[in-house]
Amino acid sequence: MDQWWIHHDVISIDAATGARERLIVSDRDWMDYRTGQEFGPGQVSPRGDLVLFRSYRSGWINWWLAPMEGGEPRPLAPEAADQSSQKPFRGYARWSPDGARVAYTSNLRGRQILRIASVDDGTVQTLFAPEMGLVANPAWSPDGSRIAFTFDTPAQVPDLFVMDAAGGEPTRLTHSLPDPSLADAFFMPERVSYENDGLTINSYLFRPPEPPPPGGYPAIVWVHGGPSSQFEDGWRRHADAHYFIKHGYAVLAPNIRGSSGFGWEHEEANNGCWARCDLDDVVAGARYLGTLPDIDGDRVAVTGVSYGAYLSFAASTFAPDAFRAAVPLREGYANRIQLVESESALANINMYQYELGLLTENRETFRRASPTLFAQDVGMPLLIIAGEGDVQMRAFATEAARYYKPVTYERYDDVAGRAARLQWMPRMLAFLDRHLTADVDLWP
Template sequence: MPTLSPLLASLALLAATPPAERHPFGVDDLLALPRVGAPAVSPDGKLVAFTLGRAAADESGIESSLWVVATDGGAPRRLTSAPGEKVSTPRFSPDGKRLAFTAARGGAPQAWVLALAGGEAAQVTRLPAGAGDLLWTADGQALLVATDVDPACGSGDACAARAAPEPGAPRLATRLLFRHWNAWRERVRTHVLRVPLAGGAPEDLTPGDRDVPPYQRGDAGDLALSADGGTLLYARITDPVEAISTNADLYAVPLQGGPARRLTEGPGWDGSPRPSPSGKQLAWRSQARSGYEADRFRLLVGGPAGEEPRDLTAGVDLSVDEVVWTSERRLVFTADEGGLANLYEVDAAAGGVRRLLGGANLHALSASRDGRTLAALVDGFLRPPEVAVVQGGKVKVLTRFGDEVMARVALPSFRPLGAKSRDGAEVHGWLMTPPGHRAGERHPGVVLVHGGPQGAWKDAWSFRWNPLLYAARGWTVVLPNPRGSTGFGQAYQDAVRMSWGGAPFDDVMALTDAALAGGEADGARLCAAGASYGGYMVNWMNGHTDRFRCLVAHAGDFDLEAAYYDTEELWFPEWELGRPWEDRTAYERWSPHRFVQRWRTPTLVTHGELDYRVTVTQALSTYTALQRLGVESRLLVFPDEGHWILRPKNARVFHDVVLSWIADHLGRSPAPAARPDNP
């Protein structure tokens, strides 16, 4: 397993410096931490703009403002201060003298422009559905703004107005993927509008009945301007039924008008277009397999229209995440490897991937015009995100907003955890011990199973499932990365397919055993919790092992066949388990509901009613089964949350209930003798 980088080791040392008084990390600390995000470096590399969020006074949401900090050091400077605003997407103008951003100030987010020399921000859009992703045109005279429109009515303000949601209006669906995550989208599409700053009607650059960028899987990284500024490059889903497709292709459309031109035709996802500084090359991320959202992302480079592409990452078992050009010949990218997020460099002509930084969890990359300054967020298990720059191969942290909170906290320790699974495979994870842990001490243990299943526990911060909250209660925390997890090679990741409760369950148990063998966790006092796929795994555990005193299942599937029919992204279950009307084998073999007669472990079930990925009916079914079986259980439902519990006031309730549930059961006398694990 890899070791901690010098960067994160130094950050951990800074955060762990003993203050006069320390207390265990609690929910109050988590909610009090400022949330740094969306770094954008200026064209000359001298400034980084970013957002800073804090929980609102009533904890109803996160309020945020716009800030800048100099890359050569100095105190960050706040640029906006409207009461209750929510700011995102800062973008420097081509000349570096202005900042565009989106801000919600009492309504839908709109685009604003602020002169760095001083003065008030000017509102640029008044779109009924709000402004999303932003780009500047090369001449600085207009913004390209993503917003929802009604594609049936043409273009312009009227179409944008018709896309605005009408509370309580009936919903009529005529296609699949009519809803996504927590929103209904039965008659709207995201389009990119050219909005002149001097006034005038917006122009729809991506008309038609398709989303740009694709809201299903795409983001702001799937939009880019050509090097000469005359062409918008974007990703678009091309298959007729979007709910079963992971196929996107790159397109190019002139800003001055004309038809869009298709650049790629691969069977999988082609996105993240990145023109080289001269415009003579185009790089992008590409997946080779159709229907598989977690296939390895390759880094391809071709001519300016994507012609004659070459795979620069063919010789490494890495999945490329974020990509930027640092010169006409070199690109850098991030990728997960062994539970760490690393930064790599590759020669666009000769290939040859080289690791630049190991374990520096850099994300949200932004490069200066000359590529010499790279801005990003950096964080770790023990360090919340801060703005940093990479210059000359070294990381310099520019902000310290989290220091005030973290300096008062007694921090845990963590180390890599390895084990050999039932079939002999080497599996991986992390182990976190409570603050003040001493060699030879055994603590109650909590196993946290991550979602996905193509996700991972890595040395990174989380504002949702933060293991520090569990370690602070005096528990040893096991963070397994079973098969299906990302960052351990594509074969390791692929191994979860058609085996949801098979090898991954064995891996979780093997890593739990490794924690017990290491002496840090007490096998007689264990609980387990998980969300999404982790919630599914918790439900699976309930029918296959009695070794846990309690379980927590958040947003977890109960009946896999029913879940196929009530989810929205159908490509996911079709790849993982097949189409149930063609072959129900995997659905029947791995569905937790088929083993409810063996459930006996006390279980807390939590869910958001607006969750369309795993619908609330799965939680209700889980709870009903537990109650009818006479198993101690509780149900916690949030009417205003989706797949994640995001509102601070709800997060407080969630953590209080979950931590209390686990504490109540770990503090009890030993459970009755357990039956052997029965996979």
């Protein structure tokens, strides 16, 4: 991987001496923010003749094969979908013990299914394709007859399953939810989409179990972190939303421009326009909610963690009339100039340069991407939920207070931990109830 984490080489090294033997394949133009984990390790076939590696060269993250002795690489099973995502914690593809097949997953707009591809002719067998859910972490049995994997849904925590490699129904091996009655507290979403600026924004819409009140459900637009990340059919990214759904809020989880999992063009679409063009997709999500008969489009809030918190700050300043309230949830860096000038983590430095350019050459771009510098334009109440290291969130609150804006700042030790959640989640609910379910708009 080069110093900018954009270009990648798979090389052969002598195990005894550590000497570099030869270059097997070069891959270009894939900014790997996760320090090489996204590109991943080259995996040598048990036969010793091929290397399996990931590449974005087709416009989708697919698995490719390169001869160990050199030559042109070829796609294993090309498709217009990312393979073996979301991110490295979902597991890489796996060679069968005999080297004849590869087990991998395909990400179909958030639905992740299990497939096996023949190495020799590219024939693909779809092994397990639930209507909604996320298959990940495939692993072969030593004799190649079975495959184990994890599976979860927005309403089911991850568990371990196993099935025959020839097909059939999977067998569940674990039950991770400690109390089966807790399943009643989780809800399955509907897949929806809306159009904005020529883009299709694939999203998830959760509705409360009870009938809508007069005028429709109040709603929350929940923005994911990243920006190169994705809401998918799994449990992890939707876990916090269930608490608010249970208490009567509809939740929209949009994959705005800049999200991964929808091809190169969609992921690159917010480069150079953070907090502006991608925020426009968030605002369009609120407008979309207003078109639904069971949702009150005048009672919508925005929230999210990390980049989602950042866009919640951006909504309060750059789209002050779009939402009733905003709740930035930890790690919201709202002053990109200050962040770059003080940044020491190489991963972040490389990402900012790739997505926004050099600060010395693009200062206006960074300024426009910094809501703290526009705190005088805050147009909605904010509840800021910060951790002990979230100094930029405190700085935003301080700056907004200078202009007498209605900002509440709360700091928690281990803000993502269970003990802190038991405190801030009810407080966030009370804040939303006050500003979204009141008979009158409490702002200004």
